[in-house]
Amino acid sequence: MSDGPTLTRTDDELTVTAGGTDIARYVLRPDAPAVEAPKPFLHPLRTLGGAPVTAVRPWDHRWHKGLQMTWSHVSGQNFWGGPTYVHGQGYVWLDNVGSIHHERFESVEEHDGEVTLTEHLTWLNSGDERWITEVRTHRFHSVDQGRGLWALDFATALTNVRGSDLELGSPTTAGRPAAGYTGLFWRGPRAWTGADVVSSAGHRGNDIMGTRADWIAFSGQHDEIDGGATVLAFAGTTSGAVPITWFVRSEPFPVFSPSPSFDETLTLAPGGVLALSHRLVFVDRMCAAEETRALAEEYAP
Numbered sequence: 001m002s003d004g005p006t007l008t009r010t011d012d013e014l015t016v017t018a019g020g021t022d023i024a025r026y027v028l029r030p031d032a033p034a035v036e037a038p039k040p041f042l043h044p045l046r047t048l049g050g051a052p053v054t055a056v057r058p059w060d061h062r063w064h065k066g067l068q069m070t071w072s073h074v075s076g077q078n079f080w081g082g083p084t085y086v087h088g089q090g091y092v093w094l095d096n097v098g099s100i101h102h103e104r105f106e107s108v109e110e111h112d113g114e115v116t117l118t119e120h121l122t123w124l125n126s127g128d129e130r131w132i133t134e135v136r137t138h139r140f141h142s143v144d145q146g147r148g149l150w151a152l153d154f155a156t157a158l159t160n161v162r163g164s165d166l167e168l169g170s171p172t173t174a175g176r177p178a179a180g181y182t183g184l185f186w187r188g189p190r191a192w193t194g195a196d197v198v199s200s201a202g203h204r205g206n207d208i209m210g211t212r213a214d215w216i217a218f219s220g221q222h223d224e225i226d227g228g229a230t231v232l233a234f235a236g237t238t239s240g241a242v243p244i245t246w247f248v249r250s251e252p253f254p255v256f257s258p259s260p261s262f263d264e265t266l267t268l269a270p271g272g273v274l275a276l277s278h279r280l281v282f283v284d285r286m287c288a289a290e291e292t293r294a295l296a297e298e299y300a301p
Contacts, residue, residue: 004113005140005150014108016115018143021050023150023282026117026138028102030065035093037081039100040121041068042138047229047284048148051222055187060253064187067280069136069156070100072182073169077125080182087175098125106135114141123158131162142299148284151299154184154236155277160268168274169265170247178209180262181247181255184278186231188254192220195250198289200296208248210263215296216246216256219286228286233258234301236278240266277301 005018016024023046032038036057043056043066054066063081072080079098083091106118116139123132139153160166172180188195198204199213208216214235221228235244235258245262249255258278260266268274279301287295 004143005110005115007108007110007115009108014117016140018140018150019048019145021046021048023048024140024152027065032065033062034099035081035097036063036065037070037079037097037099039065039068039070039079040102041065043067045152045282047282048143048145048150049225049227049284051225051227051229051284052189053229053231053282055189058187058190058253061187064185064255067184067186069134069154069184070182071168072171073167073174074098074123074125074131075162075165075167077131079123085171085174085176085179096126098123098131100124100134113143114139116140129162131160131166133159133161142281149281149295151279151281153277153279153301156275158268158274158276160270160272163270165270166268167265168261168268170259170261170263172263173261173265179247180210180245180259181257182262183257183260183276185257186233186255186280188218188220188231189223190253191223192218192254193251195220195254196286197248197250197256198292199246199248200293205250206248208246210245210247212243212245214300216248217287217292217296218250218254218256219292220254221286227284230283230285230287230292232281232283232287232292232295232299234279234296234299236276236301239273239275242266 142151201213247257
């Protein structure tokens with residue numbers, strides 16, 4: 001295994017570098033319109049070879065930004081950005097879009113071939129009321145130049161500070177079938193539209209939508225750069241009563257979310273905490289089925 005990642009930092013963003021490649025940029029204070037629900041996000045994420053594996057502000061959904069933690073339906077508020085799905089009306093632009101703010105870092109560590117960031121964030125509703133406090137950790141690790149891969153662990157604890165119950169849902173819990181996106185969300189490069197997607201349960205492509213599986217793997221080819229890459233994503237864990245269910249599309253654009261409330265609403269009582277954890281592995285080539293399963297077994301959290 002090669003040298004581990006290193007970190008550079010400014011007031012507004014952090015960059016993780018490995019083997020001379022900036023593999024991740026974490027934007028702390030985005031300059032985004034309020035309708036996009038401003039929040040911290042990771043973009044670009046890159047393979048060790050430098051190929052991009054995220055997209056930001058695509059024309060179809062300006063609020064899609066790389067890899068980000070968010071929530072589409074929270075007791076009538078929208079921390080996702082854009083219009084809100086309303087049953088019987090479709091997507092409607094409402095004055096209900098909140099925001100997520102980086103407050104401070106608890107720790108920023110570089111040691112033992114890893115970079116680990118733990119931060120405190122606040123979720124404000126559209127009226128600037130504190131509804132959720134969050135403790136979030138990103139861990140960049142397992143950099144392996146020989147095999148062309150690295151891994152990211154994401155963990156979060158969301159605490160209800162509203163003073164009354166929070167109903168955590170999705171467009172599917174609001175009545176739209178197969179649209180249970182919420183939680184950790186990845187938007188892939190436009191070049192990966194129609195890319196190959198498989199799950200540990202044996203489903204492929206858009207058939208993964210609404211299913212449960214330990215992991216999925218997205219493999220696509222790059223524009224401009226020869227070759228392709230694979231993103232292996234694990235469903236991970238939730239402390240909620242609702243199992244993690246996959247929101248996955250490769251068409252009309254590449255996205256996925258290990259959704260914590262795909263088709264069933266979670267109720268978070270005052271002072272209650274929802275803990276989530278996920279792992280992603282970024283591989284600098286398109287992996288065949290046998291290699292994907294071997295990597296999934298090796299890197300299972």
